[in-house]
Amino acid sequence: NAKNEEAGVSEGKKGEMEDKIVVYSPHGKDILAKYEKQFEAKYGVDVEWLDMGSQEILDRVRSEKNNPQADVWWGAPSTNFNQASAEGLLAAYKPTYSDHLDEGFHDPEWYWTGTSQTPEVIMYNSKELSKEEVPQDWNELLDPKWKDEIIIRYPLASGTMRTIFSAMIYRTYKDTKDPKDGYEWLKKLDQNTKEYSANPELMYNKIAKGEGSLSVWAMPDVVMLKENKKYPFEFVIPESGTPVLTEGIAIVEGAKHPKAAEAFYEFVNTKEAAKNLAEEFYRIPTRSDVPDLPEWITSTEIKAMDIDWNVFQEKGDEWMKHWDENIKSGDKEIKE
Amino acid sequence: MASIKMENVQKAFGKTIAVDHLNLDIKEGEFFTFLGPSGCGKTTTLRMIAGFYYPTKGIVRFSDKDMTRVPPEKRNTGMVFQNYALFPHMTVFENVAFGLRVRKIRSSELKRRVQDALQKVRLESYRNRQVSQLSGGQQQRVALARALVIEPEILLLDEPLSNLDAKLRDEMRVEILRLQRDYKITTIYVTHDQAEALSMSDRIAVFNYGICHQVGTPAEIYNQPANDFVASFIGEINLLPVQVKSVEHENMVVALENGEQQITIDVPKQAGEGDSILRTDKDLAVAIRPEAIRILDVAEDGINIFKGKIDSVQFFGSVVNVIVDVQNVSIRVDVLNTQEVGYYYQGKDVYVELPPNQLRLIPVISGDAP
Amino acid sequence: MASIKMENVQKAFGKTIAVDHLNLDIKEGEFFTFLGPSGCGKTTTLRMIAGFYYPTKGIVRFSDKDMTRVPPEKRNTGMVFQNYALFPHMTVFENVAFGLRVRKIRSSELKRRVQDALQKVRLESYRNRQVSQLSGGQQQRVALARALVIEPEILLLDEPLSNLDAKLRDEMRVEILRLQRDYKITTIYVTHDQAEALSMSDRIAVFNYGICHQVGTPAEIYNQPANDFVASFIGEINLLPVQVKSVEHENMVVALENGEQQITIDVPKQAGEGDSILRTDKDLAVAIRPEAIRILDVAEDGINIFKGKIDSVQFFGSVVNVIVDVQNVSIRVDVLNTQEVGYYYQGKDVYVELPPNQLRLIPVISGDAP
Amino acid sequence: MIKNRDTRLTIWLLLPVVLVLAAYVLYPSMRTFIESLQKDGSISLGNYQDFFVQESKTNLEALWNSVYISGLSVLVSAMIGIPLAFIFNRYDFPGRSFFSSAAILPIVLPSLVGVMAFLFLYGESGLIPNVIKDLFGLEQVPFKIGGLSGILIVHAYTMYVYFYMTVSAAIHKIDPSLEEAAYNLGAGKFKVFWQVTFPLLTPAIVAASLLVFMISMASFSAPFLLAGGYRVLSLQIYFSKINGDMEIAATQSVILSIVSISFLLFMRWYQNRKDYRIASKGIGSHRSEVKSPLMKWAMAVTGIIGVIILLLPHFTILLLSLVPDGTWTFQTYPTVFNIENYRLLFEDPNIFKPLRNSLLMAVIATLANLVFGVITSYVLVKRKFVGKSMIDILVMIPWALPATVIGMNLIFAFNEPSVFSFGQILVGSFWILPLAYFIRHIPLVVRSTNAVLEQLDDSIEEAARNLGAKWFYTFRKVLLPIIMPGVLAGTLLAFIESVGEFPTSVLLYTISNRPISIEIMNQLRMFNMGQAAAYGMVQITLIVIVLFISNRFFGIKAEKAL
Numbered sequence A: 001n002a003k004n005e006e007a008g009v010s011e012g013k014k015g016e017m018e019d020k021i022v023v024y025s026p027h028g029k030d031i032l033a034k035y036e037k038q039f040e041a042k043y044g045v046d047v048e049w050l051d052m053g054s055q056e057i058l059d060r061v062r063s064e065k066n067n068p069q070a071d072v073w074w075g076a077p078s079t080n081f082n083q084a085s086a087e088g089l090l091a092a093y094k095p096t097y098s099d100h101l102d103e104g105f106h107d108p109e110w111y112w113t114g115t116s117q118t119p120e121v122i123m124y125n126s127k128e129l130s131k132e133e134v135p136q137d138w139n140e141l142l143d144p145k146w147k148d149e150i151i152i153r154y155p156l157a158s159g160t161m162r163t164i165f166s167a168m169i170y171r172t173y174k175d176t177k178d179p180k181d182g183y184e185w186l187k188k189l190d191q192n193t194k195e196y197s198a199n200p201e202l203m204y205n206k207i208a209k210g211e212g213s214l215s216v217w218a219m220p221d222v223v224m225l226k227e228n229k230k231y232p233f234e235f236v237i238p239e240s241g242t243p244v245l246t247e248g249i250a251i252v253e254g255a256k257h258p259k260a261a262e263a264f265y266e267f268v269n270t271k272e273a274a275k276n277l278a279e280e281f282y283r284i285p286t287r288s289d290v291p292d293l294p295e296w297i298t299s300t301e302i303k304a305m306d307i308d309w310n311v312f313q314e315k316g317d318e319w320m321k322h323w324d325e326n327i328k329s330g331d332k333e334i335k336e
Numbered sequence B, C: 001m002a003s004i005k006m007e008n009v010q011k012a013f014g015k016t017i018a019v020d021h022l023n024l025d026i027k028e029g030e031f032f033t034f035l036g037p038s039g040c041g042k043t044t045t046l047r048m049i050a051g052f053y054y055p056t057k058g059i060v061r062f063s064d065k066d067m068t069r070v071p072p073e074k075r076n077t078g079m080v081f082q083n084y085a086l087f088p089h090m091t092v093f094e095n096v097a098f099g100l101r102v103r104k105i106r107s108s109e110l111k112r113r114v115q116d117a118l119q120k121v122r123l124e125s126y127r128n129r130q131v132s133q134l135s136g137g138q139q140q141r142v143a144l145a146r147a148l149v150i151e152p153e154i155l156l157l158d159e160p161l162s163n164l165d166a167k168l169r170d171e172m173r174v175e176i177l178r179l180q181r182d183y184k185i186t187t188i189y190v191t192h193d194q195a196e197a198l199s200m201s202d203r204i205a206v207f208n209y210g211i212c213h214q215v216g217t218p219a220e221i222y223n224q225p226a227n228d229f230v231a232s233f234i235g236e237i238n239l240l241p242v243q244v245k246s247v248e249h250e251n252m253v254v255a256l257e258n259g260e261q262q263i264t265i266d267v268p269k270q271a272g273e274g275d276s277i278l279r280t281d282k283d284l285a286v287a288i289r290p291e292a293i294r295i296l297d298v299a300e301d302g303i304n305i306f307k308g309k310i311d312s313v314q315f316f317g318s319v320v321n322v323i324v325d326v327q328n329v330s331i332r333v334d335v336l337n338t339q340e341v342g343y344y345y346q347g348k349d350v351y352v353e354l355p356p357n358q359l360r361l362i363p364v365i366s367g368d369a370p
Numbered sequence D: 001m002i003k004n005r006d007t008r009l010t011i012w013l014l015l016p017v018v019l020v021l022a023a024y025v026l027y028p029s030m031r032t033f034i035e036s037l038q039k040d041g042s043i044s045l046g047n048y049q050d051f052f053v054q055e056s057k058t059n060l061e062a063l064w065n066s067v068y069i070s071g072l073s074v075l076v077s078a079m080i081g082i083p084l085a086f087i088f089n090r091y092d093f094p095g096r097s098f099f100s101s102a103a104i105l106p107i108v109l110p111s112l113v114g115v116m117a118f119l120f121l122y123g124e125s126g127l128i129p130n131v132i133k134d135l136f137g138l139e140q141v142p143f144k145i146g147g148l149s150g151i152l153i154v155h156a157y158t159m160y161v162y163f164y165m166t167v168s169a170a171i172h173k174i175d176p177s178l179e180e181a182a183y184n185l186g187a188g189k190f191k192v193f194w195q196v197t198f199p200l201l202t203p204a205i206v207a208a209s210l211l212v213f214m215i216s217m218a219s220f221s222a223p224f225l226l227a228g229g230y231r232v233l234s235l236q237i238y239f240s241k242i243n244g245d246m247e248i249a250a251t252q253s254v255i256l257s258i259v260s261i262s263f264l265l266f267m268r269w270y271q272n273r274k275d276y277r278i279a280s281k282g283i284g285s286h287r288s289e290v291k292s293p294l295m296k297w298a299m300a301v302t303g304i305i306g307v308i309i310l311l312l313p314h315f316t317i318l319l320l321s322l323v324p325d326g327t328w329t330f331q332t333y334p335t336v337f338n339i340e341n342y343r344l345l346f347e348d349p350n351i352f353k354p355l356r357n358s359l360l361m362a363v364i365a366t367l368a369n370l371v372f373g374v375i376t377s378y379v380l381v382k383r384k385f386v387g388k389s390m391i392d393i394l395v396m397i398p399w400a401l402p403a404t405v406i407g408m409n410l411i412f413a414f415n416e417p418s419v420f421s422f423g424q425i426l427v428g429s430f431w432i433l434p435l436a437y438f439i440r441h442i443p444l445v446v447r448s449t450n451a452v453l454e455q456l457d458d459s460i461e462e463a464a465r466n467l468g469a470k471w472f473y474t475f476r477k478v479l480l481p482i483i484m485p486g487v488l489a490g491t492l493l494a495f496i497e498s499v500g501e502f503p504t505s506v507l508l509y510t511i512s513n514r515p516i517s518i519e520i521m522n523q524l525r526m527f528n529m530g531q532a533a534a535y536g537m538v539q540i541t542l543i544v545i546v547l548f549i550s551n552r553f554f555g556i557k558a559e560k561a562l
């Protein structure tokens, strides 16, 4: 019946739809090009997209506030969307599949809805380390034996890393309301960290070539690298639980092509689309009604950390700023 | 052809006054020269005539028309710049044709006139050369042709020869005179070379520190300088500071400042001139050209004959320059380089005669310079 | 002080031979001048002496020591460049001190010597100025002081006056001579100005197209030029192509090429010279300086007196230049600007006398130039 | 009443110059400044206070690091650029003219891939260290770059060109007789160099130092990629902006600008303190005689090695573009080579769009630069008016400001309608990028035009007017043709830099004008190193073709631009 529903939507609105739609998305050329083609074939609406980092999208949507260029923002951690909706950058839209989304997978006011989940994991170079040696939980990363083995993406510009670091603080913060222990933890991690890489590509490269052997990163990316790009990577899901990010989609406030935007919004999160994304692009769907998911999703047991994302949004900047200014050892890179 | 009149012209650059109280009256077809040392305002005056500067005060007229504020492109003057200012990206032909193109002359006539001008400066065969491939003298001729081809009413030449060597200068001088006579253009020539000025000009204006000291024919300027600056700037001259002793009808007697010699001077025939100079509050000097002085081996009878000793003899080619010391006053005497020259040698005792009719009493203004 | 000897020196740049077959012998303390038109190899020769070029062939000796390949900084010559080449980033004092600093002279002595040199060129009060704040003449004196302060054995001056105006040139000339005499340094002076060369030098070498045509004292060069190039390059001269008619003991008779006039020439006293010139395969010409010719109003008795008509009169200051046409041969006569000058005017019939003892028969080589 | 025609003309010419500078340089900067004064909704200096008294001192640290890196970059670039300029301009050896052109190749390196190429070359797992390690059987790689040293090396590599170009030009202008005078006074080679030649190069060195300092202050790609944790001000601005702290970003921008402009003023003062004008009166200069043949060949060999080192990053990009993605991950050396990346690239129907965009925008911006540069420079050099030095400084400001700041300025100024944008919102439109390129390259074109105009004798213009030509005719038919070659050299350089521009592009691009550099960045973001490199190769080829054509058919040499 979902199929009919969707068909109804499309047929009903086809006539009034604008002839163009602009999508901002960090999903990259492969995904975007594919959905562009399908959407254009189906609706005859010209899809244009810009791919850039989610943080950059937020930044850009902000600077284009007076003259919005984008219609749809597809893909970013929910924290980014929360921030954007707080600044009035998003338009509310309740999609047809809203019933199939669990509580945490959408904005209460429907400013965004989730499309996929991203658990954060410990990633390692499978040529350098065996499955047994690898730390099984966050705290094991602090073991001095990993000194100078850990290479981390520079967290300030990375939603993934911000989430992980915030989660590390949040673990104790939620009880004590004091980030001190978390800061302590991060300080120790910093001592084991060899380098903060400017972009993911550099981090992959360094870990693949053995300059370091451990990192923390998002699971779908690790799987994708391993399967598609033949990197010698494996991952471990921390035993004590891991933050699971929700990636979402939203319509930009003041969008110039609102009808087409809604169509696209629906289109990329149909059951088929979700399944396809899971199979081809290693994304774990948020919809609870997607059948026949690939084996790596069903067999992996993820223990999600219980997180109040509002706290993340509220405190995140402050925590990261503190990390940046007080924890990160500035001479890390100058040492060599 | 046009006459040029400058009426009480002044030009100031900020606080420096480059030209002041200038009154000039240049006749049609005249070859007029501005002469003076570096920085005396020659170029400034020329540029006011060309229209590159506007006078601070005063009026510039061409044939009685007020041109003071007319822009340069409307003045129809032809100018040859000191460095020629040829357009480096054009050939000789194009350079010369430029002024005609601006005037929208028909192509066939343009060709004819350029050809004609190039012929006049004897450069027909160079017409398609780039100007950078010409020698200095040839470049100058292109500059001349370029200025002449537009048939200007006035030709302005700003030290056009100062970059050339002596030999080439001589040739170019003849060339310029020939062309000026051919075209019969009112011409103003700027130079600091007095030989050039004397040999070429109809009339000369001598400048110093922005002031025009004298205007006159070469012979007037040379033989009757208005003051010691003009006298010493034009050619060599002996200037002896003196005090007037007595004035009679036909001559006067002056004393050198060392007080020992007395010199007799013929009073110029023009009535009153002798008087006016006596009424000036300036110091006075007796001036005599070195070539006007005679050297005598033995004392002769006559006036103004003084005993002296030869201090040095310098050989300048056609002229030999003998410095005679007359009781600590150095007197320069020029004699032609003929057979007798060998007779003069350092230390020889001689007599010098200063003919009274060649002596002139002039005011000394050198101390007055700003 | 040192003597300089150049033995069969040649310098080629690629295919152009700038200097060839050069033999010079410059004595200690001499003021020696290289004279010649632009591009004749003067600078090249000077630079070989300074060590900036190495000769392609031949040997350069200073006081009999072979210096041919010694680098410039080891030659102890002082050079004044045409453009002065003052260091723009240093003050006057620092410029002059440079050579001493290089020699590691103690500071107190250095000060004394620089002070001394600046005094000699009369620039003490300018010591702390930047060189760009000096006038051309002052800059030249700095350049001189800089070259002199190191007490070089040889002083080299490459057209040091060519950028100055006539007045300043005269002053600087005197200055240079005074300093050369003071310091008693062997000096080589490069110029293309013949008046300069004649008035300053002990000896002169005249160059053209890389060849040295004559070496001699100014009087020798002027009065006994080796050929028509030297004759016409040094001062004005009348050159009349002739054919020898008859040779006697004390004089010979030649005919002008128009065949009408016959001229009698005293044979020089030096034995054989008259002969050698007759044996050359070159064309011959009679040379006479314009100042040696006399103008007569009426025919007088005597030899070499010809009738003619005044073609033009040009006023050059101390000298008046009269062109007399003698049956289509132009003869230039210089007379001093004295009272009588007014007597000469265009079209006047006159007689010219060419004194036989002032006439010289010389070979014509002008056609030989490469 | 305006006194005369000339003054009137000056005013007419000045008008557009002042307008453009006010609208696109001054106004955006002022907007940023005003933004920096906003704190919690009121106007105050609070942001500046925070900057300096902040407890952790990160901002001060970043400021210090920026200045420190910029200072070092100046030193290192000078140490490479000056000797190279000497070798190529003072000595004649086989292949000299080829090498002297090759020496400017670093400017055709695309910024992002270029930096990546450096990592692949000299990083810990880079080719060179590993080749050396394997050749000599070492335990460890002998050296690697990263962090500070990485930034420095990349800066030195890309910025020595400025020293090379300015010093080369200055060497040509030095009258050789000055050096000869020093030899003649007994100074040896060493002394002559240090006491005469080198001081005379001061203006050129000052100019180049200024450039390198300002560009290093503003440098983005290198610290961004090479030193994730090393704090420099240009990155701080970027992160503040990303974090949403616009006021802080503006404050940091203003402070960075103040440092750069102070340095600019300091250098001007220093240069004007002494007189370096060579009072030569036009004596033909001659090359010193060539010494031993051994020397000659040593020079040639040094030249060849130098050029190989210069070209290594370009070769690395070529190499990367030939290695299919996924075959060079953990392996030390790549094993598979094919043109898969190019195939993938050219399969994309949209491949040529960024290329076309970049070219189109570069052409628009450069044309504007050409027109504006010539007029501005003419007014500055040949006309007299009050406030000249003010205009002079305004012209230089786009160099004193980091590209990121220029981008920010434009966002602040033009994300709402203003008179200067004819009532349009420029942010998000096609025109914002050409405008940004135009602004960034104002100083470049004006400077190179100044250089030719200053050499042009005033009397040329006067001669034309004397012959009856009006000002505009004179300008068109006489001045322009004479100065064009010099002007075009500067314009060519501006064009090349526009084609590869990254830091402002990343802030301002939109769908309709996405340029090459952004395309490359996105390939990188999607881990398609190979395709990014292939794209980089396309960009390099494009620029080289432009260079070649302009050199070959129009005789314009970009290396003569400064």
Ligand SMILES: Nc1ncnc2c1ncn2[C@@H]1O[C@H](COP(=O)(O)OP(=O)(O)OP(=O)(O)O)[C@@H](O)[C@H]1O
Residues within 6 Å of the ligand: B013, B016, B017, B018, B036, B037, B038, B039, B040, B041, B042, B043, B044, B045, B192
């Ligand atoms: N544009 C100007 N601005 C300021 N002062 C000027 C300007 N042009 C000339 N002067 C000053 O005016 C005076 C006269 O200058 P001018 O150029 O007329 O001299 P000149 O007689 O042509 O000298 P020279 O023989 O050196 O060319 C000089 O003191 C000069 O410094």
Ligand SMILES: Nc1ncnc2c1ncn2[C@@H]1O[C@H](COP(=O)(O)OP(=O)(O)OP(=O)(O)O)[C@@H](O)[C@H]1O
Residues within 6 Å of the ligand: C013, C016, C017, C018, C036, C037, C038, C039, C040, C041, C042, C043, C044, C045, C192, D286, D287
């Ligand atoms: N470095 C060089 N390379 C090639 N040819 C040269 C070089 N230097 C001089 N020449 C040539 O050698 C000849 C003599 O030049 P030189 O400079 O000695 O002339 P000059 O007598 O000093 O002339 P001027 O009076 O013009 O200075 C000229 O034909 C010149 O072109």
Ligand SMILES: [Mg+2]
Residues within 6 Å of the ligand: B042, B043, B044
């Ligand atoms: Mg002048």
Ligand SMILES: [Mg+2]
Residues within 6 Å of the ligand: C042, C043, C044
């Ligand atoms: Mg010379």
